[in-house]
Amino acid sequence: MPTFSGQTTEEIRSWLREHQLFHALAAQIRLPLVPLPDNFSKPTGMPWGGTKIVNAYKNGLPIRAEKQYPIVGESWEISADPIAPSEFIFKFGEERFSINLIQLLELFPEQILGANVAKKFDGQNPILVKLLDAADHLSVQVHPSDDYEGLKPNESGKPESWYILEAEPKCGLYLGLREGVSKAQLRQAIEAQEDVSQYLNFVEVHPGDFFVIDAGTIHAIGAGVTLIEPQKIAPKRSGKTYRLWDWNRRYDAQGNKDPNGRPRELHIDDSFQVIEFEGLRGEAFIQQIRSKQPIVQQNGESVERLCAETPNFGVSQLTLKNDDALSQSCAVSFHGLIVYEGQLEVCQGEVTLAVVSRGESAILPATLETYSLKSPSAKAVKVYLPHQFLS
Incomplete structure (x- = not known):
């Protein structure tokens, strides 16, 4: 099966025309696009x-043999990041081929993204969405903004957000600095290998909580939390994370905890360059970044709640019940759907265009223009680019 690995856009276009598939693919990308469900991170890179x-959200979905890892920290659900772009398989008659989201966007940027999004973001999807499961604490880290001088040419800033799916009792997030913690105090604690978490706000979380994590915010996802993470990426670059402290853990070469192993690399100097030490602290900071989630659409028992609209992404949560449909418009910006409960139908009028199940995601291209969602019982997160930030 062709995969187009390393081929240019013109080479891919030429192959499609040679096999008389270009127009068939152009027609297909006007409909919901469902990527392969197993775009997983390797355990060695995500030991937490x-x-x-795998066992719950992706249970029953086709997972390729090479992706059947014992643990999965991240599933990159909608991604045009060069590290792990979303992959699609198309079948037309006897022809079958694999193509990734970056390649699709190079072929059909305006049709998928919308004209304004394609123009503003150089024809690439500026939103990356991950499904993340933390059995152990993630490192304490911070993300830079795009204008940080320490970034390499292939790196970008990484503002992100978190929609909480599950949280074990008393589990939560580490978000921002506590009142009174100074830069010198924090650095001394890291160098002395103290428990740095004592200097951070701990927020116990529950399903449905949502937080916006801007560049410069020191943070860590705690053990026992599962979430959806929409974040901003720059075209054809990868978002950068600076690891400030890693709970003084050591690992062997396979990524298992080992007191005789090696610690993961830290980026202390870069972290201190980008951490926002000014501004709100403590509970006032938490209230600032926690979403109130007002209802923006309701039809019978089905409800859409707005989580956030920022220059980097829009996020809303959809609860579908009793087949009460929610109408959507993706003409200005593509929509991404991440289904985390049940199974929903993507419809136009009385026609069902796609069925998306728990653990699957979908891209609704701008050329679709309008659609509706319905289900006897399903929940999903929707991402998009807010129109007010596209001028």
């Missing part, structure tokens, strides 16, 4: 990962 993604 758990088993919920």
Whole structure:
């Protein structure tokens, strides 16, 4: 099966025309696009990962043999990041081929993204969405903004957000600095290998909580939390994370905890360059970044709640019940859907265009223009680019 690995856009276009498939693919990308469900991170890179993604959210979905890892920390659901772009398989008659989201966007940027999004973001999807399962604490980290001088040419800033799916009792997030913590005090604690978490706000979380994590915010996802993470990426670059402290853990070469192993690399100097030490602290900071989630659409028992609209992404949560449909418009910006409960139908009028199940995601291209969602019982997160930030 062709995969177009390393081929240019013109080479891919030429192959499609040679096999008389270009127009068939152009027609297909006007409909909901469902990527392969197993765009997983390797356990060695995410030693904190758990088993919920594979055993619960992806249970029953086709997982390729090479992706059947014992633990999965992250599943990159909608991604045009060069590290792990979303992959699609198309079948037309006897022809079958694999193509990734970056390649699709190079072929059909305006049709998928919308004209304004494609123009503003160089024809690439500026939103990356991950499903994340933390069986152990993630490192304490911070993300830079795009204008940080320490970034390499292939790196970008990484503002992100978190929609909480599950949280074990008393589990939560580490978000921002506590009142009174100075830069010198924090650095001294890291160098002395103290428990740095004592200098951070701990927020116990529950399903449905949502937080916006801007660049410069020191943070860590705690053990026992599963979430959806929409974040901003720059075209054809990868978002950068600076690891400030890693709970004084050591690992062997396979990524297992080992007191005789090696610690993961830290980026202390870069972290202190980008951490926002000014501004709100403590509970006032938490209230600032926690979403109130007002209802923006309701039809019978089905409800859409707005989580956030920022220059980097829009996020809303959809609860579908009793087949009461929610109408959507993606003409200005593509929509991304991440289904985390049940199974929903993507419809136009009385026609069902796609069925998306728990653990699957979908891209609704701008050329679709309008659609509706319905289900006897399902929940999903929707991402998009707010129109007010596209001028």
